[in-house]
Amino acid sequence: MRILLVEDDQMIGEATAIALRDAAHAVDWVKEGKSAREALASGEHQVLLLDLGLPGMDGLELLKFLRRSGNDIPVIVLTARDSLEERIDGLDAGADDYLVKPFEMKELLARLRAISRRKGGQGAPLLGNGIISLDPATRQARRGEEVHLLSAREFSLLHALLLRPGAILTRAELEERIYGWNEEVESNAIDFLIHGVRRKLGTDAIRNIRGAGWMVPAS
Numbered sequence: 001m002r003i004l005l006v007e008d009d010q011m012i013g014e015a016t017a018i019a020l021r022d023a024a025h026a027v028d029w030v031k032e033g034k035s036a037r038e039a040l041a042s043g044e045h046q047v048l049l050l051d052l053g054l055p056g057m058d059g060l061e062l063l064k065f066l067r068r069s070g071n072d073i074p075v076i077v078l079t080a081r082d083s084l085e086e087r088i089d090g091l092d093a094g095a096d097d098y099l100v101k102p103f104e105m106k107e108l109l110a111r112l113r114a115i116s117r118r119k120g121g122q123g124a125p126l127l128g129n130g131i132i133s134l135d136p137a138t139r140q141a142r143r144g145e146e147v148h149l150l151s152a153r154e155f156s157l158l159h160a161l162l163l164r165p166g167a168i169l170t171r172a173e174l175e176e177r178i179y180g181w182n183e184e185v186e187s188n189a190i191d192f193l194i195h196g197v198r199r200k201l202g203t204d205a206i207r208n209i210r211g212a213g214w215m216v217p218a219s
């Protein structure tokens, strides 16, 4: 998933961004509420990880602004220990979940998987189209009896497609899901990833719709 991380603490921000990237997420990190508001206007992100104590526009203010303006991006707030009021305010302002700092990265990743399932309308922990299934917890893809471990980016690509089997995603849409702002994207990067997934799961696992983009068939 493409995640916007809003955290003004350098150490927490860095550790969180690294853990998320290691887990195959694309991460954009900003340190202020105002920059977050600008970043969110692009609609590129699937989840917002929001620290509440920020310089300038604080996290709660940003969250209220988003919900008032009809932005329904899933939000996990990051709050300080012993601040029950902050957690309650966050949830009341429209957060979907919260984590108390310092948190374990494993727990953050599990909560992201849960949010991704709810957002995709799929309650089950596996994503699939009846032909291929994908386990976000292990990054393993299965077809029939065969199980393959996907690379981080192959996983991101297949995950984006499997959230909506039958829907076509363009090259730009796929790039947006897989890469963060500061990452160089080679012009043939998507073709390369698709080739990698097909090599593991079969040529027909991902269909090319000429001139439009790619999809996984809805079974």
Ligand code: CA
Binding pocket: 007, 008, 009, 051, 052, 053, 054
């Ligand atoms: Ca802070």
